[in-house]
Amino acid sequence: MNRIDLTFAKLAAANRKALVAYLTAGDPDFDTSLAILRTACASGVDVVELGVPFSDPTCDGPVIQAASERALRAGMSLSRSLRLAAALRETVETPIVLFSYYNPLFKYGLARIAEEAASAGVDGMLVVDLPPEEAGPLADALAGRSIHLIRLAAPTTRPDRIRMLADGAGGFLYLISRTGVTGTGGLDYDEVARHAALVKSLCPHPVCIGFGISHGNDAHALAPLADGIIVGSALVRLIADAPSGTDLPERVAAKIRELRDGMDASPVS
Amino acid sequence: MNAPLIGNYPDATGHFGPYGGRYVGETLIAALTDLEAAWREAQDDPGFMSEFRAMLKHYAARPTPLDFAARLSDHIGGARIYLKREDCAHTGAHKINNVVGQGLLARRMGKRNVIAETGAGQHGVATATIAARLGMSCKVFMGAEDVRRQAPNVLRMRLLGAEVVPVTSGTSTLKDAMNEALRYWVAEVEHTFYIIGTVSGPHPYPAMVRDLQRVIGDEARRQMLEQVGRLPDLLVACVGGGSNAMGLFYPFLDDPCAMLGAEAAGEGLDTPHHAASISGGSPGALHGAMTYLLQNDEGQIHEAWSISAGLDYPGVGPEHALLHDLGRVQYQGVTDREAVEAFQLLCRFEGIIPALESSHALAAAIREAGKRPKTDAILVCLSGRGDKDLEHITAYMKANP
Numbered sequence: 001m002n003r004i005d006l007t008f009a010k011l012a013a014a015n016r017k018a019l020v021a022y023l024t025a026g027d028p029d030f031d032t033s034l035a036i037l038r039t040a041c042a043s044g045v046d047v048v049e050l051g052v053p054f055s056d057p058t059c060d061g062p063v064i065q066a067a068s069e070r071a072l073r074a075g076m077s078l079s080r081s082l083r084l085a086a087a088l089r090e091t092v093e094t095p096i097v098l099f100s101y102y103n104p105l106f107k108y109g110l111a112r113i114a115e116e117a118a119s120a121g122v123d124g125m126l127v128v129d130l131p132p133e134e135a136g137p138l139a140d141a142l143a144g145r146s147i148h149l150i151r152l153a154a155p156t157t158r159p160d161r162i163r164m165l166a167d168g169a170g171g172f173l174y175l176i177s178r179t180g181v182t183g184t185g186g187l188d189y190d191e192v193a194r195h196a197a198l199v200k201s202l203c204p205h206p207v208c209i210g211f212g213i214s215h216g217n218d219a220h221a222l223a224p225l226a227d228g229i230i231v232g233s234a235l236v237r238l239i240a241d242a243p244s245g246t247d248l249p250e251r252v253a254a255k256i257r258e259l260r261d262g263m264d265a266s267p268v269s
Numbered sequence: 270m271n272a273p274l275i276g277n278y279p280d281a282t283g284h285f286g287p288y289g290g291r292y293v294g295e296t297l298i299a300a301l302t303d304l305e306a307a308w309r310e311a312q313d314d315p316g317f318m319s320e321f322r323a324m325l326k327h328y329a330a331r332p333t334p335l336d337f338a339a340r341l342s343d344h345i346g347g348a349r350i351y352l353k354r355e356d357c358a359h360t361g362a363h364k365i366n367n368v369v370g371q372g373l374l375a376r377r378m379g380k381r382n383v384i385a386e387t388g389a390g391q392h393g394v395a396t397a398t399i400a401a402r403l404g405m406s407c408k409v410f411m412g413a414e415d416v417r418r419q420a421p422n423v424l425r426m427r428l429l430g431a432e433v434v435p436v437t438s439g440t441s442t443l444k445d446a447m448n449e450a451l452r453y454w455v456a457e458v459e460h461t462f463y464i465i466g467t468v469s470g471p472h473p474y475p476a477m478v479r480d481l482q483r484v485i486g487d488e489a490r491r492q493m494l495e496q497v498g499r500l501p502d503l504l505v506a507c508v509g510g511g512s513n514a515m516g517l518f519y520p521f522l523d524d525p526c527a528m529l530g531a532e533a534a535g536e537g538l539d540t541p542h543h544a545a546s547i548s549g550g551s552p553g554a555l556h557g558a559m560t561y562l563l564q565n566d567e568g569q570i571h572e573a574w575s576i577s578a579g580l581d582y583p584g585v586g587p588e589h590a591l592l593h594d595l596g597r598v599q600y601q602g603v604t605d606r607e608a609v610e611a612f613q614l615l616c617r618f619e620g621i622i623p624a625l626e627s628s629h630a631l632a633a634a635i636r637e638a639g640k641r642p643k644t645d646a647i648l649v650c651l652s653g654r655g656d657k658d659l660e661h662i663t664a665y666m667k668a669n670p
């Protein structure tokens with residue numbers, strides 16, 4: 001069974017919500033990144049989203065843009081991101097979602113990336129600028145492998161399209177909480193709740209909410225609305241604040257515990 | 270030539286063969302679907318189209334002249350060179366054509382705020398102009414490096430009431446300005462109309478901008494027949510994103526005319542310092558479209574390089590990618606030095622100061638004219654005037670005597 005499916009099945013059985021953590025691969029460098037990822041998995045992260053750094057991250061705000069730049073400067077690339085995933089897989093069973101813009105995957109070769117991602121132990125791919133209409137070739141390349149192509153829904157997505165996205169979703173559906181790029185803040189809980197209820201009613205798969213979630217409070221408010229929450233910039237910012245800090249894994253772990261505590265304090269819906 | 274090219278692309282999903290499409294985050298899909306529908310309705314609305322044409326005529330000063338460059342042609346001694354004088358249009362470049370159309374469309378869709386990206390500043394100036402004319406608020410994203418080298422246009426935009434937002438991410442040039450405009454748009458998508466300045470971006474932009482710019486080729490085709498009595502043997506235009514080139518080429522695609530797109534070869538195609546996405550790049554997805562890009566083996570986009578801010582872009586409109594693959598248009602590099610030489614020739618022989626972008630087209634035309642008989646006619650898109658470039662080019666000539 002795919003590790004993502006297994007994880008959501010276990011969480012559902014335990015009446016718990018998923019904490020999905022985004023980190024940019026190789027930020028601030030390969031070894032530190034690996035240490036942070038391992039600690040994160042040991043500190044309550046249910047799914048890892050491993051971000052492939054890209055030169056032109058148009059869906060990302062300043063925090064993840066800067067992370068991409070740090071990683072690229074440190075020599076990161078798609079092939080090294082796969083090596084990082086493989087190294088993480090040696091010690092953890094946490095599901096890994098490779099998070100990328102389309103161009104690095106396309107240029108690398110879709111058959112090649114499907115094969116190498118599978119052997120690195122990747123369980124899902126999430127391609128931010130690849131709507132289903134353009135995803136045919138990648139979906140074909142992934143066919144027959146245990147890798148889900150994760151889809152996104154946005155606050156601007158209308159019901160017909162939510163249904164279409166949900167029908168073809170694999171693993172979980174990523175619900176973008178608000179318009180705009182990745183980054184912390186800007187959440188209107190009531191607004192998110194309204195849209196999440198609609199999406200949940202139309203989607204047979206787990207739904208996780210991401211974008212803007214920064215604190216235990218956000219986690220507390222949003223986790224009950226869906227099957228999990230996704231946190232990225234709030235973690236990446238800790239690396240930006242002290243990229244050469246030796247205690248980075250511990251600082252990221254502390255943030256994860258804060259979020260986890262916020263979620264677990266929620267009345268379960 | 271086999272199947273007709275006019276009216277055949279893009280397909281219903283916005284693809285030009287394997288190129289084009291809609292490679293954007295989910296948040297923008299609804300806005301693009303709405304834009305596509307609104308544009309289709311507007312095109313079918315005679316009221317909208319006649320307002321567009323009237324504004325091109327009375328505000329943008331169209332039709333622009335077709336002008337025979339007699340002394341330049343004699344000096345070269347080969348084919349006769351005709352100039353489609355987009356430099357004579359209001360705001361000094363072809364960019365106004367597209368912006369009049371998108372500005373009217375924004376108003377029709379009830380959007381009060383427009384945004385744009387700009388490289389040379391011509392598209393930014395055109396957008397600021399139309400925003401003033403239609404009473405809209407306007408923000409222009411411009412790479413910090415371009416803010417420096419195109420200072421006169423920054424002043425013009427501010428005078429016109431636009432806010433110029435300098436972009437310092439990435440390489441601080443046009444691609445980064447477009448990144449930032451897309452990021453702003455995704456946040457403010459409900460109330461903001463993004464006026465893309467060239468035939469790139471996600472569907473429907475490449476087709477919409479082409480259809481708004483084809484007035485260049487429609488006029489030129491008619492003018493060639495009226496003034497010269499025949500179609501040109503060769504069409505030449507510079508290709509940044511490719512809007513002036515698509516505008517000129519499109520109405521001629523099914524005619525027996527050769528076509529040449531001049532890409533910026535910077536310091537040479539054999540150096541890393543160029544902006545020739547087709548001649549020196551490979552297919553990939555950026556800024557919403559599958560097309561040719563300057564990139565490394567792992568899909569990271571390279572910095573483009575050109576003396577001309579308007580050509581300094583690592584991608585190209587998807588329809589050009591298709592026309593290249595079909596062999597319908599030849600794409601050639603023109604170096605900084607060749608462009609500056611052509612710039613000087615046009616100043617001295619014709620009394621016209623061209624934009625550095627347009628100078629690339631001129632250089633390619635001059636190269637071709639020298640190889641062709643005097644009975645041939647070459648039609649060049651003189652996409653803009655060079656006032657914005659004077660300081661920059663003077664510095665270049667001093668440094669590269």
Ligand SMILES: Cc1ncc(COP(=O)(O)O)c(C=O)c1O
Pocket residue numbers: 362363388389390391392466467468507508509510511512513514578579580624626627652653654
């Ligand atoms: C005068 C002029 N010509 C050409 C261009 C290049 O754009 P395109 O290739 O879309 O015509 C620009 C862009 O700024 C320009 O200002």
